Amino acid sequence: MTETERRAARAKRLRADETFQQVMKELKDEAIAAFLSSGAQDSAARDEAHAMTRALSRIEGKLESWIAAQSLAEKRSQHRGND
Numbered sequence: 843m844t845e846t847e848r849r850a851a852r853a854k855r856l857r858a859d860e861t862f863q864q865v866m867k868e869l870k871d872e873a874i875a876a877f878l879s880s881g882a883q884d885s886a887a888r889d890e891a892h893a894m895t896r897a898l899s900r901i902e903g904k905l906e907s908w909i910a911a912q913s914l915a916e917k918r919s920q921h922r923g924n925d
Contacts, residue, residue, distance in 0.1 A: 850912030853905040870898055 843851075856862050877891035 844915070846908075846911050846915050849908040853908040857905050857909075866898060866902070870895060873898070 873891040873894040876894075877888055880887035880891070
């Protein structure tokens with residue numbers, strides 16, 4: 843198994859894990875609530891909530907990229923086999 847395949851397998855397991863899903867959802871919900879409840883002058887709270895949602899999105903994006911890298915490697919391997 844290649845490193846790309848190992849990463850993709852770990853990413854798929856993590857993404858499917860109920861605890862991970864719940865943690866991500868709760869953190870997103872908390873960031874949204876902080877944003878919505880911030881006062882008009884509380885730009886620091888909004889900035890922090892925005893940074894949190896961006897960080898969570900980056901985590902999800904990294905997992906997706908590891909999975910996509912494996913899919914791309916598989917397609918390349920299949921294509922080479924057809925040459």
